[in-house]
Amino acid sequence: MPVVPLPYKLTAFAYKDYLSFGYVCVSLRGAEEMTRQFNVNVYAPTMLVFKEHVEKPADAIQARGMKKQVIDDFITQNKYLLAARLTSQKLFHELCPVKRSHRQRKYCVVLLTAEATKLSKPFEAFLSFALANTQDTVRFVHVYSNRQREFTDALLPDSDTFQGKAAVSILERRNTAGRVVYKTLEEPWAGSERDKFTLLGYLDQLRRDPALLSSEAVLPDLSDELAPIFLLQWLYSASDYISDCWDSLFHNNWREMMPLLSLLFSALFILFGTVMVQAFSDSNDEQESSPPDKEEAQEKAGKTEPSFARENSSKFPKKGFVEVTELTDVTYTSNLVRLRPGHMNVVLILSNSTKTSLLQKFALEVYTFTGSSCLHFSFLSLDKHREWLEYLLEFAQDAAPIPNQYDKHFMERDYTGYVLALNGHKKYFCLFKPQKTVEEEEAMGACGGLDSSLHLGDSRGKSSCGLGSRPIKGKLSKLSLWMERLLEGSLQRFYIPSWPELD
Numbered sequence: 001m002p003v004v005p006l007p008y009k010l011t012a013f014a015y016k017d018y019l020s021f022g023y024v025c026v027s028l029r030g031a032e033e034m035t036r037q038f039n040v041n042v043y044a045p046t047m048l049v050f051k052e053h054v055e056k057p058a059d060a061i062q063a064r065g066m067k068k069q070v071i072d073d074f075i076t077q078n079k080y081l082l083a084a085r086l087t088s089q090k091l092f093h094e095l096c097p098v099k100r101s102h103r104q105r106k107y108c109v110v111l112l113t114a115e116a117t118k119l120s121k122p123f124e125a126f127l128s129f130a131l132a133n134t135q136d137t138v139r140f141v142h143v144y145s146n147r148q149r150e151f152t153d154a155l156l157p158d159s160d161t162f163q164g165k166a167a168v169s170i171l172e173r174r175n176t177a178g179r180v181v182y183k184t185l186e187e188p189w190a191g192s193e194r195d196k197f198t199l200l201g202y203l204d205q206l207r208r209d210p211a212l213l214s215s216e217a218v219l220p221d222l223s224d225e226l227a228p229i230f231l232l233q234w235l236y237s238a239s240d241y242i243s244d245c246w247d248s249l250f251h252n253n254w255r256e257m258m259p260l261l262s263l264l265f266s267a268l269f270i271l272f273g274t275v276m277v278q279a280f281s282d283s284n285d286e287q288e289s290s291p292p293d294k295e296e297a298q299e300k301a302g303k304t305e306p307s308f309a310r311e312n313s314s315k316f317p318k319k320g321f322v323e324v325t326e327l328t329d330v331t332y333t334s335n336l337v338r339l340r341p342g343h344m345n346v347v348l349i350l351s352n353s354t355k356t357s358l359l360q361k362f363a364l365e366v367y368t369f370t371g372s373s374c375l376h377f378s379f380l381s382l383d384k385h386r387e388w389l390e391y392l393l394e395f396a397q398d399a400a401p402i403p404n405q406y407d408k409h410f411m412e413r414d415y416t417g418y419v420l421a422l423n424g425h426k427k428y429f430c431l432f433k434p435q436k437t438v439e440e441e442e443a444m445g446a447c448g449g450l451d452s453s454l455h456l457g458d459s460r461g462k463s464s465c466g467l468g469s470r471p472i473k474g475k476l477s478k479l480s481l482w483m484e485r486l487l488e489g490s491l492q493r494f495y496i497p498s499w500p501e502l503d
Helices: 006-014 032-037 068-077 089-095 121-132 149-155 193-208 230-250 254-280 283-289 293-304 306-313 332-337 355-369 386-393 438-448 459-464 469-476 479-488
Strands: 046-049 059-062 083-085 107-113 138-144 167-173 179-184 215-218 324-326 344-350 375-381 419-423 428-432
Touching: 006 068, 046 068, 059 068, 059 332, 083 121, 107 121, 107 149, 107 193, 121 138, 121 193, 149 167, 149 215, 167 193, 324 355, 344 355, 344 479, 355 375, 355 469, 355 479, 419 479, 428 479
Parallel strands: 083 138, 107 138, 324 375, 344 375
Antiparallel strands: 046 059, 107 167, 167 179, 179 215, 344 419, 419 428
């Protein structure tokens, strides 16, 4: 779209102190090079986050219905750089929070370096080490020693050894008053492989023995390096406003300015007329200030009525249709791998021949459950992603026995009508297996006699024994009961170590 979406504007305003935001309309000329460089699908909104390395995005997300909650979650995960610079005490609290329990330990690896050596080898080596060792319990930051002198001196007791050189300290905050326990590398940080190996050894030892941080200190508050002076801030705002007015008056076409001037004079005329009317009608003020008692009673009665309606409306579907998206390699990350906690994706397995009939029946069965915002509905093509499905079914108990090379029906195994409820955050799924109907068993029995006379690779033999649309729809006849058990939490869960790639 040529116009920036409103949810993206709201997110940009909310995080304006942490990130810079931009917008590219892929339908304009000149955007082809960027879409090719970053492999962007032009038919779906895409967000790219760039950090220290601007030639390659640090993270990306792509979804057709990109809602504001999805954008906020994505920005929150990429709010800081890989090795952010501590410029204020507020940022220090956010990046290095205070330890609240033994299970919530947060360690900070701090690089103490001079401002002029940021692009030198020590900083680049520290940045590459942070990129290769990203963890939930470890945060990498750096500080300019010449701007935060008191903070640096508290972590470097022997100042002669590190005079004019970079140093690395591992610290853990114990309280908000500034008390920390830390461990400083004995040698200055030069960015060599030996320094990286030493730091990695300390971090591995810290997981097993938190007592490695044997030194204690009370850190002073960091000075706010980016705090603007009020007078300069006011002068900058005034100059920007004057320049905007100058450009609007002398560089724009007067015909374009006429609607704005007409609106301005109309507002002034209405304001002047309102003041004149109020000046000569004192009696109207008393009537407007005291509303009738009947209106107050109606408002009170109206406030009590919608409460029951709101409670009932949440149980019914909010839309008149079921939104079912295809699970592909583009939507796989946003619809499953990075699915928000508490949300599940209900995936229907189908083939090209059964797509229309199964989708219609699937929509009828799950329509009553679309009122829940925690459920998402998708479908997976069996013709494209059979290996991915069979890998998942190996973790289900007796759900899909692993076929061997002597099983002649291995590639003919029918998974159409299977439904998977996938929990991307906790890495488990629930399985719905369709039960064969009477019509399907009769059709399969009628086709059993033809298997001996037809070759296994003959596609015409398969199509002649195909099932009608009614037996295919009958596979999902008990899906609504299974969905109720899914919401109750009484279904068996099959856990997997990690989600496989969807090729």
